[in-house]
Amino acid sequence: MTLGSFAYEGGILCAGGVPLAPLAERYGTPLYVYDFDAIAARYEAFSRALGDQPHRICYAVKANSNLALLARLARLGSGFDIVSGGELARVLAAGGDPAKIVFSGVGKSTAELKAALDANIGCFNVESEPELWRLAALAEAAGVEAPVSLRVNPDVDPKTHPYISTGLKDNKFGLAVDQAAALYPRLAAHPGLRPVGIDFHIGSQLTTLEPFIDALRRVLALVDQLEADGLTLSHIDVGGGLGVRYDDEAPPSAAAYAAGLKGALQGRPQTLVLEPGRWLVAESGALLTTVEYEKHHEGKRFLIVDAAMTELLRPALYDAWHPIVPLTEPAADAEGTPADVVGPVCESSDVLGRDRPLAVGEGDGLAILGAGAYGFGMASNYNTRNRPAEVLLEAGQAHLVRRRERYEDQFALESLALPGGE
Numbered sequence: 001m002t003l004g005s006f007a008y009e010g011g012i013l014c015a016g017g018v019p020l021a022p023l024a025e026r027y028g029t030p031l032y033v034y035d036f037d038a039i040a041a042r043y044e045a046f047s048r049a050l051g052d053q054p055h056r057i058c059y060a061v062k063a064n065s066n067l068a069l070l071a072r073l074a075r076l077g078s079g080f081d082i083v084s085g086g087e088l089a090r091v092l093a094a095g096g097d098p099a100k101i102v103f104s105g106v107g108k109s110t111a112e113l114k115a116a117l118d119a120n121i122g123c124f125n126v127e128s129e130p131e132l133w134r135l136a137a138l139a140e141a142a143g144v145e146a147p148v149s150l151r152v153n154p155d156v157d158p159k160t161h162p163y164i165s166t167g168l169k170d171n172k173f174g175l176a177v178d179q180a181a182a183l184y185p186r187l188a189a190h191p192g193l194r195p196v197g198i199d200f201h202i203g204s205q206l207t208t209l210e211p212f213i214d215a216l217r218r219v220l221a222l223v224d225q226l227e228a229d230g231l232t233l234s235h236i237d238v239g240g241g242l243g244v245r246y247d248d249e250a251p252p253s254a255a256a257y258a259a260g261l262k263g264a265l266q267g268r269p270q271t272l273v274l275e276p277g278r279w280l281v282a283e284s285g286a287l288l289t290t291v292e293y294e295k296h297h298e299g300k301r302f303l304i305v306d307a308a309m310t311e312l313l314r315p316a317l318y319d320a321w322h323p324i325v326p327l328t329e330p331a332a333d334a335e336g337t338p339a340d341v342v343g344p345v346c347e348s349s350d351v352l353g354r355d356r357p358l359a360v361g362e363g364d365g366l367a368i369l370g371a372g373a374y375g376f377g378m379a380s381n382y383n384t385r386n387r388p389a390e391v392l393l394e395a396g397q398a399h400l401v402r403r404r405e406r407y408e409d410q411f412a413l414e415s416l417a418l419p420g421g422e
């Protein structure tokens with residue numbers, strides 16, 4: 001199967017009409033390729049689906065934080081959901097509008113809070129009472145008012161992988177609804193804080209609408225209660241989490257998701273803030289790799305490729321399934337013996353796909369699809385592997401937006417520190 005804008009044209013795998021094999025040749029593999037036109041089309045479609053509901057799309061930077069991608073999303077008018085000081089620096093470096101930044105995360109450090117106050121970001125999505133009072137003290141000392149949203153944990157089961165589920169009461173994210181209800185009047189009274197919104201994020205890769213709508217209804221009940229007590233919020237942030245297709249999932253369309261949210265909002269005037277990450281970028285990215293060896297062992301076939309868990313961690317971390325397809329379309333009747341596609345890293349979990357009937361061998365190119373989100377961002381230097389290059393396609397042009405790392409890049413931060421040495 002192929003995905004999104006990755007499709008065979010005349011037997012050659014292309015993205016947005018650009019053939020991928022020459023990119024693998026030119027830049028080497030492993031190589032990430034993103035089709036920005038497809039990402040932009042999704043952004044516009046999402047915004048259109050929300051229509052007349054006042055809204056702001058704040059792209060979740062952690063899904064894919066390449067500067068060239070952020071700069072282009074900023075130009076489309078996107079806001080950004082960040083989870084660290086590093087992501088703040090990235091958004092600013094890419095020309096993002098600070099007023100459209102929301103800052104999520106359970107463990108914001110003092111330095112990160114200060115940097116975000118200095119940058120004048122749009123909203124702090126506060127996840128605990130101690131964080132709230134630390135932010136209050138920092139803002140007051142700086143003589144400013146920090147715009148605050150409380151992240152509530154609506155305690156709904158998103159029915160996704162436990163590692164990417166965040167909205168149940170036994171995990172570390174957010175505040176219980178009653179706790180938030182009690183905190184809003186207290187924060188409203190503090191000179192260093194200004195209540196502007198409420199937020200939740202219940203998990204990732206959700207493939208049904210109900211958990212989103214259940215969560216929103218619970219949060220709206222609190223919004224209404226606060227309003228009755230004279231506290232009005234200007235935005236409601238429903239987080240990210242909309243799922244995509246990797247295999248046979250059938251996630252709701254952006255239109256259905258938008259319609260569901262609007263239905264629950266019933267014409268409330270607040271700005272609807274959304275934090276999509278995966279939905280915007282996953283299907284528009286692929287990891288290109290080359291088969292190094294084909295190996296047969298105890299009746300099992302292995303394709304050992306030059307990409308690994310260091311480039312794409314999702315299969316090892318979440319047991320995630322990604323389509324793996326040859327760069328040259330196989331004949332209709334060509335089916336190889338099922339093979340495990342594995343990387344060279346010294347870990348048994350370094351598997352990119354199991355039992356794939358791929359009719360390829362040594363030297364052939366493959367594309368691992370659906371790799372635009374949580375791909376490069378989770379890459380590591382384990383086994384002293386250089387992180388891969390990234391290419392962004394736009395209007396038929398290929399731009400190298402991150403060169404392949406070199407060993408010198410990796411060593412630059414280290415010191416031999418030998419006794420008596422230089």
Ligand SMILES: *Cc1c(COP(=O)(O)O)cnc(C)c1O
Nearest residue numbers: 060104201204240241275277278
């Ligand atoms: C990770 C995250 C997102 C994005 O999630 P996706 O599943 O990629 O859409 C949005 N908001 C918060 C707070 C997150 O932690």
